[in-house]
Amino acid sequence: MAKTKVLMTGNEAIAEGAIQGGCRFYAGYPITPQNELIAYMARHLLPAGGVFIQAESELAAINMVFAAAAAGSRAMTSSSSPGISLKQEGISYIAGAELPAVIVNIMRGGPGLGNIWPAQSDYFQATRGGGHGDYRCIVLAPSSVQEAYDLMALAFELADRYRNPAIILGDGMLGQMMEPLSVHSPQPTVHRKKNILPNKKWALTGCKGRKPNIIKSFYMKEGDLEKFNLRLQEKYKIIKQKEQRCDSLFLEDAQVILVAYGTMARIARGAVTKLREDGKKIGLIRPVTLWPFPDKVFKRLAISDKRLAILVIEMSYGQMLDDVRLAVNCQAPVEFLGRSGGGVPSEGEIINKVRKLLRTREPEN
């Protein structure tokens, strides 16, 4: 496979990764800090044989994606926090209709209109469903421009495989920054001839010569909705079992394990490198899937080790913290460091917090 390096923003890489991943329908409404994504789609999706629509609103965009997904297309939309809130009704309907679709959230500070600076404060919204009803979205959290690109194809694959919405959860910093990117083809937007879409027998493609397909999230008959929900829960159980993904560093001998995702994880990695140079036994767990949360990796840790402490770091005030606590299940102390509303915990702040933690935990000699 030909590899060439280009310098791209995270937003552009996500758009390019989506096109390479087979996305052929995009509808969106502009919002900072993800505008480079919609702009890239506007320029490149048509030449790739796809459909691009700048919708009149976020509601229109998500419902267009709902329809395109029902028709069997690999469809996506993108926005930033306030815009994603507007899309929640549509996402709930997509989950209820068991359709595959990809939703990109380049998070900014909240609540309300908030500001345009990076944040991770939509973790609960993304991993707990977000709209009404008992549903879950698959949530992937890239931490570099390369990973943002690479995860797009995976998001479409998982969405198709499980007929479930998948969310890419990034932040303003990841969206805006440029990094070298290896693309799969030197002319990335050339339409692939090979049909990479799986056969979607359930799609609404015109029923001439076959039984009509029905796509709905409405169950009137007594007991039907409960049955449907139980089926959803079965599906979620399988996803939790099979699709946990995470990255880790130095877990073998770590006395403090940092847990962070996305942009926050790369800042934490910088802190780990510096602390290791100083002889401190620090490790890192970086969840790549936020739902399903990679709890298996925590269960494999030697949590009976009394010296071990866990430090969760977020650009929010303790959201992923809940999942880490559930995974650790009181087997080790779980500490927290977080800032939000545009504030980003720095490498220095992380190092200070870790040093303090080590001091309080060291037995007196």
Place this chain on the structure above:
Amino acid sequence: MTERIIIAGAGGQGIMLLGKVLSMAAMRKGKFVTWLPSYGAEVRGGTAHCMVVISDQEIGSPYIDKADTLIVMNKPSLTRFQSKIKDKGLVLINSSLIDKYPRGNSRLLPCPFSELAMKLGNIKVANMVALGAFLSQRKIVDLKDIFGVISDIAPEDKRGLIEVNKRALEEGAKYGSR
């Protein structure tokens, strides 16, 4: 090697492009690079800055707390970022637009970027004069690597400007290494 550079000036001074050209040249040398812009309500004449990190190793934070080098093209940028320079860091100052600068612990290099650009007949290349001066101090890439990037990214209707950009880089490098 890790070099953290903050480039700041007025919107329209080519701040983003300066950072981008340097990042691309470093990328082509096989370095790890991050380029982080200021974004949002940015307008011509307002302030603009970008943060560039170039390293032999994977880069953690693209956001710079303490910079090895600060390149400032106008006065408000110096005021805003002078606290971000690390001890004994390098500060390249556009002396055409900044008359007073504090003597701190940093290594100051005042250089009339705008005037040198005007002498070349195009004030817009002040950014490339600054880049040339920077590279004379920090040999991260060669001038010819930058030439390569410029001629590759120049759009069809702007190819006439390649030459003056090259001369701006050379002028900056000459001034910087005096």
